[in-house]
Amino acid sequence: MMDKDFIRLNSEACIRCGFCIDDCPTCVLEMGEAGPQVREDQCIECGHCVSVCPTEAIDNIRTPRAGQETIDPAKLPSKESAAYFLRTRRSIRGFRPEPVPRETVLELLDLARLAPTGGNTQNVQFHIIDNRGTLKKVTEAAMTWAKRRLNLAPHLASMVAFHQATGKDNVLRDAPCMILTLMDETTAPLFRQNGRFMLTYAELYAPVLGLGSCWAGWAEAAAISGDPGILEVLNLPPGRIVTGAIVVGIPRYRHRRIPARRPLAVSWGD
Ligand SMILES: Cc1cc2nc3c(=O)[nH]c(=O)nc-3n(C[C@H](O)[C@H](O)[C@H](O)COP(=O)(O)O)c2cc1C
Numbered sequence: 501m502m503d504k505d506f507i508r509l510n511s512e513a514c515i516r517c518g519f520c521i522d523d524c525p526t527c528v529l530e531m532g533e534a535g536p537q538v539r540e541d542q543c544i545e546c547g548h549c550v551s552v553c554p555t556e557a558i559d560n561i562r563t564p565r566a567g568q569e570t571i572d573p574a575k576l577p578s579k580e581s582a583a584y585f586l587r588t589r590r591s592i593r594g595f596r597p598e599p600v601p602r603e604t605v606l607e608l609l610d611l612a613r614l615a616p617t618g619g620n621t622q623n624v625q626f627h628i629i630d631n632r633g634t635l636k637k638v639t640e641a642a643m644t645w646a647k648r649r650l651n652l653a654p655h656l657a658s659m660v661a662f663h664q665a666t667g668k669d670n671v672l673r674d675a676p677c678m679i680l681t682l683m684d685e686t687t688a689p690l691f692r693q694n695g696r697f698m699l700t701y702a703e704l705y706a707p708v709l710g711l712g713s714c715w716a717g718w719a720e721a722a723a724i725s726g727d728p729g730i731l732e733v734l735n736l737p738p739g740r741i742v743t744g745a746i747v748v749g750i751p752r753y754r755h756r757r758i759p760a761r762r763p764l765a766v767s768w769g770d
Pocket residue numbers: 524525526544546614615616617618619620690691693694697
């Protein structure tokens with residue numbers, strides 16, 4: 501039986517602006533006599549009906565207002581500082597040898613998990629490897645995988661040759677910590693992207709915690725391809741697949757300048 505009893509409305513406070521109805525991703529609400537009412541029970545518990553209401557007239561017991569922090573616009577960054585923050589993010593490939601404290605990793609991921617997820621599924625589990633020996637095995641497994649795919653990218657052969665000649669870790673860059681996003685193996689392709697959004701949040705937030713990060717593309721590609729060698733090293737929980745991977749650590753240096761990018765490419769549909 502459909503449950504329609506999760507919206508609480510103070511109809512005296514409701515000004516019938518309809519914002520809660522318009523912002524509902526799954527069109528759960530419709531305007532009734534007394535204000536918004538449940539049309540269909542497809543609530544994905546995003547909290548928007550409550551957070552968008554200008555008069556605190558509506559509550560949703562599945563995602564209650566009591567659990568929502570009020571936004572203070574004065575705390576938001578200016579246009580300049582937000583742009584500067586985004587423009588100064590850089591991939592870091594040189595790390596100090598000391599480990600990242602686990603509480604710092606958790607602080608990073610507790611922010612990263614707030615990234616948007618398709619259907620508000622929040623279907624991401626983080627798998628963290630901070631054991632030096634295991635990280636070394638990940639690098640070797642990714643390198644073995646790459647050697648069989650030298651035709652994938654022109655720079656791959658050169659990178660493999662460099663690793664063989666020097667023994668340097670040009671896969672994980674000797675980072676003390678690797679963070680992978682895991683999902684249930686039955687996850688639909690669209691929702692597999694969710695882990696990447698969280699890792700992107702992590703990359704943006706890392707410098708605020710004194711960390712640097714870089715996408716671990718080779719290791720990620722090997723794991724996503726289902727390579728048995730790297731999967732054995734990663735030792736995933738049962739039924740889980742890898743959908744993304746980054747490394748983090750304390751940077752050995754900082755960037756002094758912002759590299760230029762190609763010009764903005766756009767096309768407008770008619
Ligand atoms: C891959 C992806 C696909 C999404 N598709 C839709 C969509 O088709 N329609 C929609 O209203 N919201 C869509 N969303 C937004 C999510 O519903 C939203 O991120 C989630 O409910 C959490 O809300 P928030 O982004 O305000 O934090 C999508 C988000 C992602 C990441």
